[in-house]
Amino acid sequence: MSVQRSTVIFAWILLLPAVLYVTVIVAYPLVDTFILSFTDASLKKTTNWVGWINYEKIFNSTFAEVIIRTFVWTFFSVSIKMIIGVFGASMLNSAVPGRALFRILTMPPWIVPMAIGIFMWGWMYNGQFGMISGLLQRFGFADGPVAFLAQGSTAFWATVITDVWIGVPLVTLYMLAAMQSIPQDLYEAAWTDGAGRFYRFRRITLPLLVPSLITMSMLSLIATFNSFDIIWILTRGGPSGETTTMIIDTYHTAIGSKKYGEGAARAVLICIFLSIFCLAYFRVTSRLSSGDNR
Amino acid sequence: MSTQPAMINRYRWHELIGIYAGIFAFLTFILAPFVEGFLVSLKPLSQLFSSPYRFIPQNGSFEAYRTMWVSVPGFARYIFNSFFISTIVTAVVLMLVVPAAYAFARFKFKGSGHLLGAFLAVNMFSGAVLLIPLFRLMRSFGVLNTYFAIIVPGVAFLIPSAIWLLRTYMMRIPKELDEAAFVDGASHFYTLRRVILPIAMPGITVVAITTFIGSYAQQFIYALTFNSKTEYAPLPVGLFAYFGRQEVIWNELMAASFVGIAPAMIVIFFLQRYLVSGLTAGAVKQ
Numbered sequence: 001m002s003v004q005r006s007t008v009i010f011a012w013i014l015l016l017p018a019v020l021y022v023t024v025i026v027a028y029p030l031v032d033t034f035i036l037s038f039t040d041a042s043l044k045k046t047t048n049w050v051g052w053i054n055y056e057k058i059f060n061s062t063f064a065e066v067i068i069r070t071f072v073w074t075f076f077s078v079s080i081k082m083i084i085g086v087f088g089a090s091m092l093n094s095a096v097p098g099r100a101l102f103r104i105l106t107m108p109p110w111i112v113p114m115a116i117g118i119f120m121w122g123w124m125y126n127g128q129f130g131m132i133s134g135l136l137q138r139f140g141f142a143d144g145p146v147a148f149l150a151q152g153s154t155a156f157w158a159t160v161i162t163d164v165w166i167g168v169p170l171v172t173l174y175m176l177a178a179m180q181s182i183p184q185d186l187y188e189a190a191w192t193d194g195a196g197r198f199y200r201f202r203r204i205t206l207p208l209l210v211p212s213l214i215t216m217s218m219l220s221l222i223a224t225f226n227s228f229d230i231i232w233i234l235t236r237g238g239p240s241g242e243t244t245t246m247i248i249d250t251y252h253t254a255i256g257s258k259k260y261g262e263g264a265a266r267a268v269l270i271c272i273f274l275s276i277f278c279l280a281y282f283r284v285t286s287r288l289s290s291g292d293n294r
Numbered sequence: 295m296s297t298q299p300a301m302i303n304r305y306r307w308h309e310l311i312g313i314y315a316g317i318f319a320f321l322t323f324i325l326a327p328f329v330e331g332f333l334v335s336l337k338p339l340s341q342l343f344s345s346p347y348r349f350i351p352q353n354g355s356f357e358a359y360r361t362m363w364v365s366v367p368g369f370a371r372y373i374f375n376s377f378f379i380s381t382i383v384t385a386v387v388l389m390l391v392v393p394a395a396y397a398f399a400r401f402k403f404k405g406s407g408h409l410l411g412a413f414l415a416v417n418m419f420s421g422a423v424l425l426i427p428l429f430r431l432m433r434s435f436g437v438l439n440t441y442f443a444i445i446v447p448g449v450a451f452l453i454p455s456a457i458w459l460l461r462t463y464m465m466r467i468p469k470e471l472d473e474a475a476f477v478d479g480a481s482h483f484y485t486l487r488r489v490i491l492p493i494a495m496p497g498i499t500v501v502a503i504t505t506f507i508g509s510y511a512q513q514f515i516y517a518l519t520f521n522s523k524t525e526y527a528p529l530p531v532g533l534f535a536y537f538g539r540q541e542v543i544w545n546e547l548m549a550a551s552f553v554g555i556a557p558a559m560i561v562i563f564f565l566q567r568y569l570v571s572g573l574t575a576g577a578v579k580q
Contacts, residue, residue, distance in 0.1 A: 010482045011401035014393035015409070018453060021390055025450040026416050029427035036426060084320070091316040096305070104566050105321055108328060111558055113376075113511045115530035116551040120327035123334060123544055131330050134347020145345075168324065197309070219417075228422050229514045229530075247422045254426045255519055267423045274418045 030271070036264035043258045054265035062241070063249065063266070070245040073156070074224045077163045081220055082213065084164065085171025090201065092172065093179045103176070110169035118233045121162045125149050125234070152242030155235050159243050162230050167223065171216055178212035179205060211285070218281040222274060246270050335359070335548035342544055358549040365536065365546055368524060372532030373554055379441060379528055380509040383448045387456050387505045390449070392498060395460035396486055400472065410461075413454050420451040425519060432520050443520035444513060444528065452508055456501050463497030464490070500568045503561070510558060529554045 037054055041047045092102055109117050124131045127147025136142040148154040182205065190200050228247050231237060237244035237252065244252070246266060254263025305313065334342060336354030363369060398410050424447075432443045467490065475485040491498075513528040521527065524535075533554070536547035 007401055007482070008403045011397040011403055011406070014397035014486075018390040018394040018413070018457070019409070022413065022416055022450060022453060025428070025431075025446060026419060026424065029424040029431060030419065032427035032430070033424065084323070087316070088320045091313060091320055094305070094313045096310065096313055096317075102317055102321065104563065106324055107566065108559070109324060111507055111511060112555045113513070113530045113558075115514055115533060116555060117327060119533065119547060119551060120331040123548075124327060124330055128345060129343055129347060131347060131349065134345075134349075137346065165323065165327070222418055223420075226418075226420060226423070251422050251425065255429075260426050260430075263426050267426065270423050271419070274423075278415065278418065 033264045033267050033271070036261055037268045039261045039264075041260040041264070047261075050261065054262045057262060058265055058269070066241075066244055066246055066249050067269075069156075069242075070225065070247075073160060073243075073245055074221065077160050077167070077224045077227075078217060078220045080160070080164045081167040081171050081224075082217055084168050085175050085216070086209070086213070088168065088172040089175035089179055090205070092176050103173070106169050106172055108169070109166050110173075114166060114229045115233060117166060118162060118230055121158075121165070122149070122234055125158050149235050150239055152239055155239060155243050159231050159234055162234065163224060163227055166230065167220055171220060174216050175209065175212065178209055182208050214281070214284055218277070221277055225270075225274065225277070246273075331548045331551065335545055335552060337545055339543065339545055343541075356549075358545040359553065362536075362546040362550045362553070365543060366532075366550070368535070369532065369550055369553075371525060372527055372529045373557075375441075375526060375532070376510055376513060376529040376554070377557070379444050379448070379513060380506050382441070382445050383452065383509040384502055384506045386445070386449045387452050388498065388502060391453060391456040391460055391501065392491070392494075393486070395457050395464055396490060396494075398457065398461045399464035399467075400469070410457075413457050416451065416454045422515060425515070428516075429520060439521050439523045439526065441526050444517045444526070447516045447520075448509055448513065452505050455508075456505055459504065460494070460497055460501050463500070464494055467493050503565055503568050507558065507561070 038049060038051060039047050040050045040053075088106065092099055092106065125133075125148040127133050127145040127150060130148075132148065133142065133146040136146060137144070146154065148158045186204050186208075187200055190204060195203070226247060227245070228251065231243050231245060231248050232251070235243045237248040247270065250263050250266040250270065253259050253266060330349075333349065333351055333354070335358050336356065337351040338355075338357070341348070341352060394413075398406065428447055429438075432438050432446070435442070435446075437443050437446065471489055471493070472485050475489045476482075480488070510529075514530045517528050517531045521531075524532070533547060533550060536543045536550060
């Protein structure tokens, strides 16, 4: 047996446990979802093949609205996360006293169990007794209590803000790491030529951050699209469905109403959207890396 | 030349004010819910449910930190469950990921790139997408309403980032070390165990910490769906015990939240260097 071949066999032996695990716990359920989506599976004993009916039902329902809402929700959440994250990272990247402490103080929303942060926001959003409504009234921005989670429009933004809050630490620390990997001599050269701080940020930092920005937006996009805990705990998708995203709707259908088949069809649609995002991401990154030879 | 880096980083006073104002605004957004949550835990219920809103507690006390144990006697169990589940998850993830990361870092074979991509794609399905088939799978394994129902899916979705992190770390270990051991007649397995593992220990530690924290932070959807027994519920689900029939006992809920996150906070404080370096490894090596 050649050295080459024994190496390949050894590599596969090392990979086998992880590959098997992911096959059983992720790949098989994925296939199962596709199969289920063509059945009327529910709590009943018998399951029948129903063809495309579950998909037809989806498009005859209000699901189109849910899809649009999911995209709008995700778009705003990811964009705001990226903006605040880059802002925070550039602040924390300044060489000012205390920045090590500031970096630690950025982490809690990311590290703490999500549910706990969400409870805290839930209380702050409380209309009668909550902090935000109270402060708005105190400073004259509102005449009476604002029940953020009880009205569709405010509930939508309330869930977005909470999602941003949970996602910002990761974006910030990731962007900070990317900023710190930019060679210092670039800044020094620009500084020698008399470039100001803002000019250096715009002409050196931002362009060199583009690959990291794309990677982070992508990771953030997937996480946000899949976001469940925040909306579930704050509003359960309400009031009257105005914060119901695809994931929440899938959960209501499959786990709440026990319509496994219809839920699976929704899950398949989510998978298709996620795959499109991933393909787009790979196209963009491969173009980026072939564009320059660094 | 040597003074330049210092000069370039010197701020004028108005720049300093701008930076600190920016940091203050940023950290206010990050920390406001924790400050408010802590103050809520000090207020008696009667004060919480009164208008107008007051930020600072009046005759605040740590009473809720005592009564929370009485209202929900099983609370200690939830914290234990969270720790127990995270520990097992971390151990299993490491057992699966350490050999796999080594294989990805060292050996190029047909399809290895695609396989790595497939592992990373697992991240895509970490939400509720696979809930239905996973529920059926857990039922057919007969592990619904046990620790396993929370542990088994939890492991799967922590594998991708762990592989990515550890692979990046192992790629930095000089190849000559493996080759030298190989020339000396060591087997592949011996090389991995006796040469690579000891050197990779700092990287493995980082992965262990991030996996543990990831597991501790994200035990919600599987615990909510696959387990209905309170004796196996982890902290995030257990906290719902403070949601009374009519009213949420907010001060005790917040007190319990802080008691529940105290261990995580202590961990962050001492290990934040590892956390950041773990993140940095992934960020720089894309």
